[in-house]
Amino acid sequence: RPSIVWFRDDLRLADHPALHAAAEHGAPIVAVYVLDEESPGIRPLGAAAHWWLHGSLTALAESLARLGVPLVLRRGAAGPIIAELAASVDAEAVLWNRRYGGAERAVDTEIKAGLRENGVLAHSFAGSLLFEPWTISTGAGGSYSVFTPFWRACNAAPPPRQPYPAPQSLEGRSASLDSDDLASWALLPTRPDWAGGLRAAWVPGEDAAHESLTTFLRDTLPRYASERDAPAEEATSRLSPHLRWGEISPYQVWHATQQVQRTATGADAASGIRFLTELGWREFAWHVLFHAPDLATVNLRRDYDAFPWPPLDERALEAWKHGRTGFALVDAGMRELWRTGSMHNRVRMVTASFLIKNLLIDWRQGEQWFWDCLVDADSASNPFGWQWVAGSGADAAPYFRVFNPELQAKKFDPNEEYIRQNIPEWATDAYPAPLVDLGETRRAALAAYAELKRPT
Ligand code: FAD
Numbered sequence: 001r002p003s004i005v006w007f008r009d010d011l012r013l014a015d016h017p018a019l020h021a022a023a024e025h026g027a028p029i030v031a032v033y034v035l036d037e038e039s040p041g042i043r044p045l046g047a048a049a050h051w052w053l054h055g056s057l058t059a060l061a062e063s064l065a066r067l068g069v070p071l072v073l074r075r076g077a078a079g080p081i082i083a084e085l086a087a088s089v090d091a092e093a094v095l096w097n098r099r100y101g102g103a104e105r106a107v108d109t110e111i112k113a114g115l116r117e118n119g120v121l122a123h124s125f126a127g128s129l130l131f132e133p134w135t136i137s138t139g140a141g142g143s144y145s146v147f148t149p150f151w152r153a154c155n156a157a158p159p160p161r162q163p164y165p166a167p168q169s170l171e172g173r174s175a176s177l178d179s180d181d182l183a184s185w186a187l188l189p190t191r192p193d194w195a196g197g198l199r200a201a202w203v204p205g206e207d208a209a210h211e212s213l214t215t216f217l218r219d220t221l222p223r224y225a226s227e228r229d230a231p232a233e234e235a236t237s238r239l240s241p242h243l244r245w246g247e248i249s250p251y252q253v254w255h256a257t258q259q260v261q262r263t264a265t266g267a268d269a270a271s272g273i274r275f276l277t278e279l280g281w282r283e284f285a286w287h288v289l290f291h292a293p294d295l296a297t298v299n300l301r302r303d304y305d306a307f308p309w310p311p312l313d314e315r316a317l318e319a320w321k322h323g324r325t326g327f328a329l330v331d332a333g334m335r336e337l338w339r340t341g342s343m344h345n346r347v348r349m350v351t352a353s354f355l356i357k358n359l360l361i362d363w364r365q366g367e368q369w370f371w372d373c374l375v376d377a378d379s380a381s382n383p384f385g386w387q388w389v390a391g392s393g394a395d396a397a398p399y400f401r402v403f404n405p406e407l408q409a410k411k412f413d414p415n416e417e418y419i420r421q422n423i424p425e426w427a428t429d430a431y432p433a434p435l436v437d438l439g440e441t442r443r444a445a446l447a448a449y450a451e452l453k454r455p456t
Contacts, residue, residue: 002027008034015252042107068169260272
């Protein structure tokens with residue numbers, strides 16, 4: 001009886017514990033991907049994510065075909081689809097790597113119970129996080145809300161396991177089944193085709209993910225610690241969408257970095273530690289989401305619910321979205337996002353701070369825009385990042401920290417390289433005048449925050 005391997009946010013062959021277990025077991029394998037934007041609470045993907053998913057599934061289907069296994073595609077609520085597939089092939093087991101969002105866990109728990117009732121085994125594995133959220137707890141048994149002790153606890157825990165190899169060949173081990181045609185899902189934009197900038201910036205897929213990791217560790221890691229905050233320097237790994245879609249696992253990134261660290265000294269070693277710590281922030285975001293599944297909609301610190309947001313200024317929101325605020329670093333970031341589906345981390349902080357603290361627009365509006373535009377948008381890191389900037393999140397920036405986009409530009413883009421890369425009309429008459437007065441709006445934001453803090 002066949003094993004079904006259910007691919008989700010893990011579109012790879014190497015270090016895929018569920019696929020590895022199925023391959024070792026020896027039975028025929030059915031590889032399935034379900035595009036589920038219908039189950040209760042599942043957040044429909046954004047447009048840039050759809051674009052990435054198309055490329056990533058194409059790459060996965062090709063690699064699986066080389067192993068001798070077709071990828072079966074289905075679209076709809078995962079529960080009935082997995083149950084129907086299991087029944088139609090008389091599966092012995094369904095295997096998958098675990099997910100950590102609230103709605104996703106609810107779906108998986110229900111599916112597991114349904115399969116077991118019908119005599120089908122369900123096995124789940126750890127593949128997407130180095131430290132699963134429930135394995136790291138405070139002395140008192142609770143969850144962490146501050147990064148440093150969280151990461152210390154992770155580092156004191158048993159170290160991440162070694163990655164599993166990709167299966168060699170599965171020839172003769174496939175079971176045939178109908179699949180949707182990927183093109184029929186219409187994940188790619190057509191009229192208009194706005195994805196030219198995304199295609200120029202990215203190659204989705206497992207091979208490209210490993211290429212990014214290898215070149216980063218070889219060429220860029222030594223300057224990571226000193227230059228990672230400068231958006232024009234291209235000093236970061238650009239692994240986030242590959243990690244988001246699971247084209248590479250954090251175990252692979254962790255161990256490859258540790259390998260380099262073994263011979264690194266001085267500043268190089270410090271860069272490696274810094275990079276691993278950033279992977280730690282990813283772990284922390286998922287830890288926080290696991291314990292607060294409504295992170296994208298509800299303030300983690302509930303005292304922020306009383307924040308006196310003024311009525312939404314649609315015009316200002318549109319200017320921000322399209323990079324026409326008249327503040328160069330903000331506009332450069334927003335245009336980078338629109339064009340490439342990504343934005344440098346420092347600039348994400350600056351653009352988010354500007355929306356919340358200079359335009360006084362609710363962080364949820366910005367989170368939704370990023371969700372739609374980012375190729376790496378994930379349900380933990382994106383709301384986590386937004387709440388961090390807003391001050392309402394875990395280990396958040398204090399509310400009075402208002403990034404000044406002009407000072408940030410001077411400090412992190414002193415030669416205006418990043419600004420010019422992204423704003424062709426910079427420093428000409430065609431560039432918009434400032435939308436707001438930075439000092440005035442900052443004072444208004446601080447007054448609003450002060451109101452929030454006033455004891456009632
Ligand atoms: P590197 O500096 O090379 O870091 C390596 C990896 O560590 C990244 O690929 C990423 O997986 C992880 N990482 C680094 N910084 C963070 C961080 N602050 N939080 C969580 N993980 C981190 N990251 C996402 O992956 N998806 C998002 O949707 C997302 N939304 C964000 C929204 C806001 C408002 C902010 C301030 C940050 C957001 N980030 C998000 C975090 C960060 O900006 C990106 O992970 C980073 O820019 C990716 O570039 P890189 O792969 O070159 O990072």
